[in-house]
Structures are given as C-alpha cells and as structure tokens.
Amino acid sequence: MNSTEDFRTAALRYAVDTALCAGHGRCYSLDPDHFDSDDVGYAVVLDRAESASRRAAMEDVVAACPEGAISIVEGPAGS
Amino acid sequence: MSSMAERAERAGIPVHTFDLENDQRFGVDPFAVWDEAASVAPLFYSPAGRGFLVAADYDTVKTVLQNPRMWSNLPSTITYTKEDVEMDVPPITMDPPQHTAYRKALIPLFSPRAVAPLEPRIREIAHQLCDEIEEAGECDVMRDFAGRLPAQFFLEWLGLAEGDVRRMYQLAQAATFDFPTQEQRTAIEAEINGIVGASITARRAEPADDLATAFTHLRVDGEPVEEGLLVGMATLAFIAGQETTSTQFGWMLWHLGRVEEDRRLLQERPEVIPDAIEELMRVYNTGGPAGRVAAADGELNGYPVRAGDRLFLARCGADRQTDRQVQLLRTPNRHSAFGLGIHRCLGSHVARIEMRIGLEVWQERFPDYRVPADFVPQFRWGSFMQQLVSLPVELSPATVA
Ligand code: HEM
Numbered sequence A: 001m002n003s004t005e006d007f008r009t010a011a012l013r014y015a016v017d018t019a020l021c022a023g024h025g026r027c028y029s030l031d032p033d034h035f036d037s038d039d040v041g042y043a044v045v046l047d048r049a050e051s052a053s054r055r056a057a058m059e060d061v062v063a064a065c066p067e068g069a070i071s072i073v074e075g076p077a078g079s
Numbered sequence B: 001m002s003s004m005a006e007r008a009e010r011a012g013i014p015v016h017t018f019d020l021e022n023d024q025r026f027g028v029d030p031f032a033v034w035d036e037a038a039s040v041a042p043l044f045y046s047p048a049g050r051g052f053l054v055a056a057d058y059d060t061v062k063t064v065l066q067n068p069r070m071w072s073n074l075p076s077t078i079t080y081t082k083e084d085v086e087m088d089v090p091p092i093t094m095d096p097p098q099h100t101a102y103r104k105a106l107i108p109l110f111s112p113r114a115v116a117p118l119e120p121r122i123r124e125i126a127h128q129l130c131d132e133i134e135e136a137g138e139c140d141v142m143r144d145f146a147g148r149l150p151a152q153f154f155l156e157w158l159g160l161a162e163g164d165v166r167r168m169y170q171l172a173q174a175a176t177f178d179f180p181t182q183e184q185r186t187a188i189e190a191e192i193n194g195i196v197g198a199s200i201t202a203r204r205a206e207p208a209d210d211l212a213t214a215f216t217h218l219r220v221d222g223e224p225v226e227e228g229l230l231v232g233m234a235t236l237a238f239i240a241g242q243e244t245t246s247t248q249f250g251w252m253l254w255h256l257g258r259v260e261e262d263r264r265l266l267q268e269r270p271e272v273i274p275d276a277i278e279e280l281m282r283v284y285n286t287g288g289p290a291g292r293v294a295a296a297d298g299e300l301n302g303y304p305v306r307a308g309d310r311l312f313l314a315r316c317g318a319d320r321q322t323d324r325q326v327q328l329l330r331t332p333n334r335h336s337a338f339g340l341g342i343h344r345c346l347g348s349h350v351a352r353i354e355m356r357i358g359l360e361v362w363q364e365r366f367p368d369y370r371v372p373a374d375f376v377p378q379f380r381w382g383s384f385m386q387q388l389v390s391l392p393v394e395l396s397p398a399t400v401a
C-alpha cells in the first residue's frame, strides 16, 4: 500500500487530554455524535471513527475547545 | 530586588496605563478601552494601582490560567486596585491541592445534568417578569428583566425566595463594584455571609430540593465542610449567580435591541440561540474576577517573573481581539468569558441555560423590541467588569405605514 492510499483510508478519531479538559462542555454541545459528558461535565470521547474527508469539520470542534484539550488522532481504517 | 516596572523595561515589555479604577472612559465606551489594551501587546505592564502585569491576548491568558502552580490565587488580592484589598470567595480564593478537593465536591452541584431540571422554573419566572412588563407597558431591561431573572431564580435556588430580593441584588452589585477599601469589602461579604448562612442553617432543619440543601450535604474528602468555608462558597454563588449573569445577559439584549438583522436571525432560527450566546459572550466578555499572583520566580512572554508579581487577565480585550465583528454563527468559536483552567466558572452551565431561556422567552414576548436610536448608554464601572446602568427599550415600536 502506498502512502497516498494510507492517507485516504486512515480513520480519524478525537482524543481529549483529560489534564487540560476543564468541562466547558463545548465539544458535547457542538458534536454530540462524538462526545458525551461524564457525570459532572467533563468530556468523554465516543468511539466513532471518521474518514479523512471529515477532517475540516473535526478541526472546527478542536478549535472550539477553549482549553485546547482536543486533538485528532489518525489510525488505520476500521481500527 | 528590582521592581516590576524595572524588569518590564529591561525585558522590553511595553508600559501602558490600564486603570480599571480611574479611567473615566470605562463609563462611556468600555470596550474601546479593552480594545486599546489588547492592541498594546500580549503582555504589558500597567503602572496604575500598585502596578501589575496585564495578559491581553488569548494565548497569554490561557498560559497563565492553565498554570495555577505558577499563577496563584493566594493571597487573593485584587490585583488592579490602589488599596490592597483581599477577597474571600472560595473556591476562587484557593489553590491546589485544597482547591482540587473542594472543586471535586462542588462540581456535581452545577454539572449540565444537575442543572437541566431547573429549566422549566427559569422559563416560568421569565414569563412572569414579561407579564409584569406587559402590564406596565414600558420597560427598562436592566431594571425589569436582565437584572431580575437571574436574581429571582438564583435566590430561590439558594433558599432565599422569601427575602428582600432587591436588597440582595444590591448586595451582589456592591460586592462587584463598591469596595475601594478592605473594610468595605469585608462588611459586604459579612452581610452576604449572614444571609446565605441563615438559609443553610434553615435547610439543615428542613431540607428542600434546592442548592442550599445541596450545600448542607457537601463533603470534602469525606468530611463535612467547616461552616465559614461553606458559607463563603455560597456567598460566591450568591454574587456570581445574580450580578455576573445579569450583566452578561444585559449586554446580549443591548446588542439585539440595536442590531435588527441579528434580532431577526434569532427569531427565524431560535435553534442557533446557543451559538449566538457564545459569540455575544466573546464580544461582550464581562464577568469573573481576573487576578493572579506569582507563587514562584519564572518567565512569561520573555518577562522575568518574581514571586509576588501581580497580574491581571484582560480576558475581555483578549477575546475581542480574535475578531471585533459580531458574527452570531461564528464557527469555530472559543472564548475565555467563563475563565479557563481549574477555576473555569462552575456556574457556566446554569448561566448558559438562564441566558438561553431568557432570550427565547424575551423574543417570543417582545419580538419587535428595540433600543431607541437616541439612547445614550451609561456604564457602571470601577471594577473588573462594566454594566449597563439602564436599558430602556421600546417594546413594540409603532410601525411606519
Ligand atoms: C454569565 C454569567 C457568568 C460569567 C460570565 C462568569 C464568569 C466567571 C469567570 C470568568 C470565572 C473564573 C474566575 C477566575 O478564574 O479567576 C468564574 C468562576 C466561578 N463562577 Fe462564574 N460566571 C458567571 C455565572 C456564574 C453563576 C451563575 C455561578 C453560580 C454558582 C457562578 C459561580 C462561579 C464559581 C463558584 C466560580 C469559581 C470556580 C473555581 O474557583 O473553581 N458563576 N466565573
């Protein structure tokens, strides 16, 4: 498999740095398909991968977190 | 030991007089003063008061707030005043590890899930206030709606519905604006402590389903909380729950009453009200104390920090710098209006609900309201925030045939 194919089939997931998350709740308000709140309001990432074509929309959510606690991690598709 | 001013000069950090206590322009056009500060530099030194650093862009504000070990809330001195005045409003006036334990105990009381059930009551109060306004046929939004909805709701939640609501609102206002001396600050806090302390005592004897009762059950590390601290925390809720929310909400109705296009957008698409609230908080960022004191020597934006250095967070200027235009549907949008880091506003989830319901009910009841074109606003100032003194509106301006 060459690297271009790799990129196209890569699955994207959100990750939250729990040390930085302060529970503003922007992520689970904006994107409830990918985030939930724990019992007291900190973010929980739901295990749902997206295709690379969704990167721009995902980056909007990353940028909306006031703490900069969210990142996008790349893994092979279907993982 | 060199002074803050000398170190700023040596490090090439600009000097700019940012004077929340004395700059008269805050009474006329407060946001221009914040914008001016934000355009100086991400970090500058202000010789006003006792001298303090000012963090004036988002990244610097975030760096400070995400490093509570370096930037402490102890002593809890108000960093921008001439007099050395200390506040006693836990958990703001705490550092880790003590803060961590208290925060952990408090956060369930204010979580999104805990506050969602309050919605119907908030809506009911909003409608009652609109009924009264309709009956009166005229309205000053600060006096009759923005200044009343949060107080009415919050005092009830604190078990104080029977009390003198206007006096209690005045007290919250005084705690935010009228404390040039330590004596005054202590006296205001003592009066509020007395009121909320009595409510907590009453709920111990006769529990109810409210915040005051939740306070009586509070345990930190499995132990009951010492009474003085418990009452201090309820006092902070009393102040922020009324005054800060009213001030922020007032700015929203101010904006929508003047910008027809934005008012129409929210009427046509009420589902975007939550987005509009974030944007209006960013541009009219208003609330929350904003001082820190260096706990250790270190470095910030090239400035050599010494333990004891005072710093003020110009969150308002920093957030507005992202873009001074209001775009209600801005994506992505982030702001620091509820603070950042470990002291992130505990009341943010309930405040968001209050403002959303307030806007929903208001635009349902008075869809054509507007601020008269000749209205000259005046602002209460002298503190970390500025508040509209009054906001008379036309409820349903006569349509021009
Ligand atoms: C729109 C309204 C509000 C705004 C803009 C606001 C703003 C803020 C800000 C900026 C902070 C951080 C202060 C700092 O880091 O020094 C804060 C903290 C806090 N706020 Fe609010 N607030 C609002 C409403 C409320 C309400 C309704 C409550 C009710 C309980 C509340 C309770 C608190 C508490 C307890 C803290 C301290 C949290 C801690 O130290 O861990 N606030 N608020």
Ligand code: SF4
Pocket (backbone or CB within 6 Å): A016, A020, A021, A022, A023, A024, A025, A026, A027, A028, A041, A042, A043, A064, A065, A066, A067, A068, A069, A070
């Ligand atoms: S937006 Fe950021 S800080 Fe807020 S809950 Fe989500 S991850 Fe945490």
